[in-house]
Amino acid sequence: MFGTVNSLNSVRAILSILVFSFVASSCANKTKSNDCDYDRVETYAEIIDIRPHADGNGRIAVILDFKASVLALEDQELGVLKDFEIHHDFIVRNNLEIGLKYSVDISQITKGDCTPRFVSFNHAFR
Numbered sequence: 001m002f003g004t005v006n007s008l009n010s011v012r013a014i015l016s017i018l019v020f021s022f023v024a025s026s027c028a029n030k031t032k033s034n035d036c037d038y039d040r041v042e043t044y045a046e047i048i049d050i051r052p053h054a055d056g057n058g059r060i061a062v063i064l065d066f067k068a069s070v071l072a073l074e075d076q077e078l079g080v081l082k083d084f085e086i087h088h089d090f091i092v093r094n095n096l097e098i099g100l101k102y103s104v105d106i107s108q109i110t111k112g113d114c115t116p117r118f119v120s121f122n123h124a125f126r
Helices: 002-028 078-082 088-093
Strands: 037-052 060-066 101-111 117-121
Touching: 060 078, 060 088, 078 117
Parallel strands: none
Antiparallel strands: 037 060, 037 101, 101 117
């Protein structure tokens, strides 16, 4: 009798490990699909602060307040959003100042696993 119970428990343990391993490997091997849905939000972003960047290398952080979309949940830094470094010359060349508002289009993901969002300013920075 004891041998039967131990064998049954061993079989259950092995099955549990196999099922867990299968589920874990299925999740780990999941590839990104190109099947994504986006919502497009037309809004504006306002410059609320211009300050030295935290890296201390002469860069400047231009802080934006978005009025709608997931970007409105917290302040955003222009250089991070647009993937460029902002220095004093950039500020002067683009006439950036606190209070300026820019029209923006934001595409944010609603379904799938593609890039979460795209931000397009309806203004060309030079």
